[in-house]
Every structure is written in C-alpha cells, then in structure tokens.
Amino acid sequence: MADEDKKKKRSLSDWMSGRNGADALGICVFVVAVILIIINVFVRTFILSGFSLLLMIYVCWRMASRDVEAREVENVVFLDFVSPIVPWFRHPGTAAKELKEYKHLQCPDCGQRVRVPRKKGKLRVTCPKCGTKFEAKS
Numbered sequence: 001m002a003d004e005d006k007k008k009k010r011s012l013s014d015w016m017s018g019r020n021g022a023d024a025l026g027i028c029v030f031v032v033a034v035i036l037i038i039i040n041v042f043v044r045t046f047i048l049s050g051f052s053l054l055l056m057i058y059v060c061w062r063m064a065s066r067d068v069e070a071r072e073v074e075n076v077v078f079l080d081f082v083s084p085i086v087p088w089f090r091h092p093g094t095a096a097k098e099l100k101e102y103k104h105l106q107c108p109d110c111g112q113r114v115r116v117p118r119k120k121g122k123l124r125v126t127c128p129k130c131g132t133k134f135e136a137k138s
C-alpha cells in the first residue's frame with residue numbers, strides 16, 4: 001500500500017516537472033472561479049456556469065502548460081497590475097492612511113512609481129530609479 005502511494009506521488013511529480021504549476025495568477029483565477037460557482041448556486045445562470053467552467057479550464061491549462069516562460073511573463077504582468085490593490089486587501093486601514101498622507105506619482109522618464117507626502121505645495125521630485133528630476137503638486 002505504502003509503495004503504491006509512493007508510486008502515485010512520483011508519477012504526479014514526474015508529470016508536474018517542466019510544467020508551470022500553481023502561480024499567483026492561477027490561484028487568483030481559481031479563487032474567482034470558485035466564488036462565481038458559489039454565486040451561481042444562488043442565481044443559476046447559464047452564462048455564469050459557463051464562464052466559471054472556462055476559468056477552471058484556464059487554471060488547469062496554466063498549471064499543465066509546458067511554456068513556463070510565457071506563463072511567468074503573464075504572472076509578472078498580473079502581479080504588476082494588482083500590486084496597487086493588494087494593500088487594500090491586506091491592511092485596509094494602513095492603505096487608507098497611506099492614500100490620505102501620500103500621493104503616488106509616476107516618473108515621466110522611466111515610469112517608476114514615486115511616493116510623495118501630500119499638502120506640501122509644489123515639490124521637486126527626484127526619481128529613485130533613473131534620477132530624473134520633475135516638479136509635481138502634492
């Protein structure tokens with residue numbers, strides 16, 4: 001029995017090797033799909049069940065994908081996209097305070113996000129990444 005279990009585990013890890021597996025994007029899509037399925041228990045629409053099924057298929061396809069590099073790029077794009085909203089889920093209080101006290105600007109040269117204190121009038125900002133100086137109202 002134990003040997004049988006070991007064999008099963010090995011064949012799964014063999015199958016998983018060289019494949020993308022679960023990443024942040026995959027987990028997030030999975031959670032959204034589960035939420036939609038739960039909502040659909042109450043509303044029961046064809047569109048929602050079809051859509052959640054498509055999401056589940058996408059999650060499985062991502063995990064099984066052998067093009068790990070392409071999936072990695074998608075994951076990075078996704079993380080970049082959600083990074084401004086993540087603090088609102090983790091620490092809503094801190095995020096609200098942050099928004100009240102700081103303004104987030106973008107470097108006109110390299111696109112780097114720069115945080116400046118609010119209500120300080122006109123500021124001369126130096127980009128920490130590329131050193132570009134620009135003026136901004138806070």
Ligand SMILES: [Zn+2]
Pocket residue numbers: 107108109110111112127128129130131132
């Ligand atoms: Zn810059």
